[in-house]
Amino acid sequence: MNINSPRYLTSFNIRELPHRFTDILIIGSGLAGLRAALAVSKEQSVTVLTKAEEIEVSNSDRAQGGIASVLDPTDAFSKHIADTLVAGADLCDEEVVTRVVTEGPERIQEMIQMGTQFDLQKDGTLELGREGGHGMNRVAHAHGDATGHELMRTLVENVKKAPNIQVHTQCYTLDLLTFEGRCVGAIVNDSVIGQVIYWARQTIVATGGIGQLYRETTNSPIATGDGIAMALRAGAKIKDMEFVQFHPTVLYVAGSSRSLITEAIRGEGAFLIDKNGHRFMPEYDDRAELAPRDIVSRSIVAQMVKTNSTTVFLTLAHKDPELILHRFPGIAAICAHFGIDITKDPIPVRPGAHYMMGGIEVDLEGRTNIPGLWAIGEVSCTGLHGANRLASNSLLEAIVYGVAAGIGASKAAETISDEQHLRVLPISNQIKTPRNPVLHLQDIKNTLKSVMWRSAGVKRNAELLAEGLESLAQLKRFMQGEQIESEGWDLQNMLQIGTIIMQAALLREETRGGHTRTEFPERLPEWRKHLTFQRQEDGSVTVETENLK
16 A cells, blocks of 8 residues: 655745634534534633635535434334444444434434424424334434524524634635644634634544545535545544445436435335336345445446436335425425426436545544544544444434533643643644646546546445556646645545545455445455554555454
């Protein structure tokens, strides 16, 4: 393996830059980041940074289906735990799963107390849906299919009322700053004033996922893997990067942006049919449309090949139209833009990159291996999801770990004295190679996304992965110079993370969860372990195998 990583993306001299001091620095304004901000002591200052133009822009805001938890008397923690372990393909951390599942109802109740308005039944109890991999109806949802938006609305309103929290938009975090083995803050490019140093007693990374590495994705445009890349450069351990979840049902209309068609639509009884109108999922799995996402995605790809088609279709024509429009108003509106009436017309879908199970390795509270650095949400690898995320567990993880990391970082910040914190440390970096001004960055990005989709998509093999790694290596050579704008920094992060994903996928010679190797179609007991990447002082990136706990 020959992977190298620079320490910093940009040149900087601490003496020449403006400085800002905060007790807790949170990078990312999705569900996990904002929940952490609200969990910090009100006596401490919190700064939330996002590269987006608005605080709400995130994958969290796009989440449709809901948040899974044991919220019905007929359900049980043991059942939710069992469903999560099965979906995770025998690679979950059972201690983490138990913690998140059992803490879930309390955290959801807190969200309700903050103002979240979940959909209710006529008797006032929560209306609970069912999604793939769940044995029970346990998915709480809001406004039919706008759960993430409602959760984000709640947190944004509360954050704006909190006098100790400041949110800065259009601030691109370039890198985490480390000194004598500790994370001490970050170097940030503010769209108004340029480079700024943020010094922090504790730093929490909550930047979300990596979906924009792929040509087909449900993710927000800002999901370019920045947090994982900056943590890797700082020396954090990065784990399980081969496990990318491809959502089975992404609306596919040529020439349009991709839109998620929530798992919950199959939970309500939608069938998957091919271009000939044949319902095919029962032939691939006894659970049919309610099989876990990895199985449904592979089945769809196989059926597309079998029928020589670019899509399959979801149909709800056999369901009550009134119920469908009540439950999925957002999807109905999106499809209507393309002349599709979801109550009677087949919806063209195919898999798309959706969720990263891997990320920055953390403990039960969200701590990384670097003192002073925490990671939560999709950017982290907690062990909850294993090799394949159970539907609607991610929003649950975000609020559970958001609270844990917010409280933990707050307590840790109390141990850092003013003398340690309120000082300018001698950190600098000089990149000798200037950027190539003739590069067409958008063309490079399009190439990267196509390479990732072809070589590290739903189905993988050694030949495609090797070709993909060579293609990415060539693109990285083009991008070696210092970039001066967000598009260039995005690309450098994407190339770094894409390389790690492909290398991990090449090393894991089996099929497990979201990772499919066509020449190794079986799950193998000897691969019940994790692959962990870490940057060394000389710039090399090493990989270690870690047996499951």
